[in-house]
Amino acid sequence: QVQLQESGPGLVKPSQTLSLTCTVSGGSITNNNYYWSWVRQPAGGRLEWIGRVHTSGDTKYNPSLRGRVTISLDTSKSQFSLKLNSVTAADTAMYFCAGWYTIDQSRWFDPWGQGTLVTVSS
Amino acid sequence: DIQLTQSPSFLSASVGDRVTITCRVSQDMSTYLAWYQQKPGRAPKLLIYAASTLRSGVPSRFSGSGSGTEFSLTINSLQPDDFATYYCQHLNGYPITFGQGTRLEI
Numbered sequence: 364q365v366q367l368q369e370s371g372p373g374l375v376k377p378s379q380t381l382s383l384t385c386t387v388s389g390g391s392i393t394n395n396n397y398y399w400s401w402v403r404q405p406a407g408g409r410l411e412w413i414g415r416v417h418t419s420g421d422t423k424y425n426p427s428l429r430g431r432v433t434i435s436l437d438t439s440k441s442q443f444s445l446k447l448n449s450v451t452a453a454d455t456a457m458y459f460c461a462g463w464y465t466i467d468q469s470r471w472f473d474p475w476g477q478g479t480l481v482t483v484s485s
Numbered sequence: 486d487i488q489l490t491q492s493p494s495f496l497s498a499s500v501g502d503r504v505t506i507t508c509r510v511s512q513d514m515s516t517y518l519a520w521y522q523q524k525p526g527r528a529p530k531l532l533i534y535a536a537s538t539l540r541s542g543v544p545s546r547f548s549g550s551g552s553g554t555e556f557s558l559t560i561n562s563l564q565p566d567d568f569a570t571y572y573c574q575h576l577n578g579y580p581i582t583f584g585q586g587t588r589l590e591i
Contacts, residue, residue, distance in 0.1 A: 400581075410529065410572060412581040425580040427486075459528055463576075470576040471519045471534035478528050 365390035365397075367460050367476035375454075375483050381447040385460030385476055392441045393418045398463040399443040400472065401434060403456040411456075415463055416443055450483045457481075487512050489573055491584035498589060502563045506587045508556045508573035517577035520549055520558045523586075524569045532571075533558065565591075 371383035385399070392399070401413040414424035416434045424432050433446045447454060460476040488511040498504050508518065516536035521529035531540045533549035536556055546561040560567055568591050573584040 409585050410574075410583040412583070423579050427580070461528075463581075468516075469535045469538065470517055471531055471540075472521075472529070472574065472576075473531040473540070475528035475530075 365462060365474050367462065367474055369458065369460050369476045369479040371479060371481070373480055373482060375450055375481060376485050377451055377483055378449055381445070381450050381454060381481055381483070383445045383458055383460075383479065383481070384442050385444070387441045387443070387462075392436065392438055392443070395419075396464055396466055398465065399434075399436065400461045400463045401445045402459045402461055402472070402475075403454075404459070404478075405456045408456075413445065413447075413458075452483050455481065455483045486580055487514075487575055487578065487582055489575060489582055489584040491571075491573060491587045494585060494587060496587055496589045497591070498563055499591065500563055500565060503559065503561050504563060504589065505560075506558045506571055506573075506589075508551075508558070508584050510554045510556070510575055513553050514556075514575050514577050516552050517575060518549075518551070518556050519574045519576060520547075521572045521574065522567075522569045523572065529572060560589075563589075 366389045368386045375381045398415040400415040414434045416422045436443045457478045459478045461472045490509045492507050518536045520533040523529040537549045548559045570586045570588045
């Protein structure tokens with residue numbers, strides 16, 4: 364059973380880069396059925412998809428983040444990472460990693476990491 | 486972006502009740518829609534995918550229906566553990582988006 368665990372700093376200064384890592388266990392990060400994703404949620408707010416990476420190296424990002432985001436894969440460590448630069452207070456949120464699974468005509472986000480709170484403040 | 490609008494945003498119900506949450510999508514999604522349950526401080530939990538397929542291990546009192554632009558999640562005989570926030574999500578095209586959530590309260 365695939366499990367995900369986020370790690371990274373809980374506090375980032377404005378204008379700096381937010382960096383988080385998600386470790387995949389219980390399954391292979393090179394499984395072609397998975398698109399490894401990041402999702403965030405401000406306190407009391409809606410879930411927002413940030414982007415995803417596939418084992419092929421293909422990436423897709425949410426245009427709302429205006430080119431500030433990079434998601435990468437390290438298969439040797441069974442990890443994928445998120446970098447969000449030029450952060451502001453509006454980037455303060457709970458950040459989740461998730462496995463976007465696709466098979467035939469079915470797609471879903473499962474599993475999810477437990478989430479990590481990132482606060483942007485000086 | 487594709488917009489997902491859930492109704493109602495807040496729902497008050499009692500144990501044993503049957504409730505239905507609706508998700509309206511701004512473009513035809515076929516059946517590429519999923520439902521999640523989220524409790525405070527926790528990650529979302531997948532309930533239903535492909536609009537109506539129950540994830541393994543999810544109680545059968547949960548059911549989903551719909552296609553195209555209108556979908557619904559029904560919970561029969563509410564249990565205390567069901568009081569949470571529910572989100573719909575489309576998975577047909579980019580960017581992936583979620584509904585605003587429906588908070589189900591006792």
